[in-house]
């Protein structure tokens with residue numbers, strides 16, 4: 137099977153590393169006249185407007201972020217659906233600038249380029265006919281691509297994964313190469329996982345607060361899902377599925393006839409530049425049949441084998457009684473990436489709460505049993521009251537920090553974060569590193585998608601937890617090998633995957649980098 141030949145995965149990963157040299161020798165520039173549209177638009181289909189008023193959900197955000205709901209029977213209605221979509225991928229803020237207007241969304245996204253599209257496969261729901269729909273974020277509505285119940289196609293494509301087979305609603309997330317590659321070139325394939333992940337962090341938290349079970353599914357027959365959506369898979373590909381809710385009966389079989397739709401869409405820009413390395417990576421991580429999907433899911437989880445820590449500083453997180461009461465809606469609506477941090481400390485209780493609530497486990501088919509994780513968290517602590525400045529490893533199982541090196545590493549944090557001020561000024565920079573060798577070995581190239589996706593989800597939770605505590609956060613990019621060297625020998629053999637900085641917000645300024 138192509139997926140298990142990890143040479144393609146390694147080739148892509150190595151070719152898209154950032155180093156001081158690669159950044160300085162890259163002649164890429166932003167062609168503003170050719171900037172892609174941040175929305176997919178089907179101009180000929182009628183819009184089904186979604187209700188903009190929702191019932192307020194009382195559960196505190198910090199509980200929703202950490203929780204997984206397992207209600208026996210749960211079917212979302214149209215209002216729930218609107219709430220799920222709005223708080224995951226809806227437009228929450230608009231800002232004018234010299235080049236026009238930026239529509240910021242509920243979840244953070246590299247470069248505010250919003251390359252992730254959401255589609256729905258729905259059974260008959262209260263106030264919604266069964267169908268396959270596209271979510272039009274710009275107009276806040278749905279467009280029906282196919283009439284009828286198509287969940288069976290996804291059940292088959294996922295080799296009858298049980299949460300898919302019993303879900304009244306399945307969200308399908310796709311990623312569009314050019315929309316993000318316009319700025320980030322071939323590194324965009326990593327961004328697919330990051331930017332899909334932050335959306336999923338919101339979607340999972342909102343689902344939990346509405347008491348709907350939800351799970352991330354990374355294993356499916358790519359070609360079948362792409363065919364259902366009728367996307368041009370040279371340009372847009374299905375990346376993850378999220379079944380939401382639960383019904384006792386398994387979904388009806390897929391319809392025999394899945395004819396192409398041939399629907400018109402508005403071109404993203406005048407012309408598109410192709411970065412074949414990403415399509416090669418996608419093909420190499422694709423699963424051709426339900427048998428391959430079932431096999432992929434069965435691979436044992438990546439076992440943790442860390443030596444017992446010589447010294448551990450136990451987290452001191454807030455308990456449920458003491459967390460702020462703010463709901464997940466309130467937190468999502470006030471979230472926005474911090475553009476500047478004040479060089480002031482956060483408390484150890486705040487850091488502990490953010491880590492604790494974000495790392496309890498992600499419900500995903502590639503992270504079984506629940507609680508399995510691909511990414512290890514390494515910290516540069518610049519300013520945390522009650523914790524010495526220096527670098528740390530977060531021992532997730534033992535819920536504590538292992539000190540690695542003591543000292544002031546602000547300037548190194550800035551340097552590792554692509555020479556940006558954000559990680560230098562932040563209180564804590566949290567680096568995600570993963571043992572890619574083991575992940576490729578067990579999960580093949582598809583594991584690469586999964587490791588980026590998990591990072592995006594946990595990173596998205598770090599954002600939400602920080603904002604729930606009225607702190608700031610920003611995702612960041614990084615110099616790959618320098619990060620690993622900095623945390624070595626502890627991190628030897630791992631690879632850098634993701635970075636989030638946390639701290640206190642300074643007055644906003646400037647546009648996204």
Ligand SMILES: Cc1cc2nc3c(=O)[nH]c(=O)nc-3n(C[C@H](O)[C@H](O)[C@H](O)COP(=O)(O)O)c2cc1C
Pocket residue numbers: 240241242243244245246247248330331334471472473474554556558610611612613648649
């Ligand atoms: C994975 C990730 C990496 C990011 N990297 C950077 C970065 O290197 N520098 C930066 O200033 N902002 C970075 N951002 C922040 C985005 O620019 C920001 O999310 C986007 O402009 C949307 O704005 P919002 O988060 O305020 O809604 C990153 C965001 C994510 C999710």
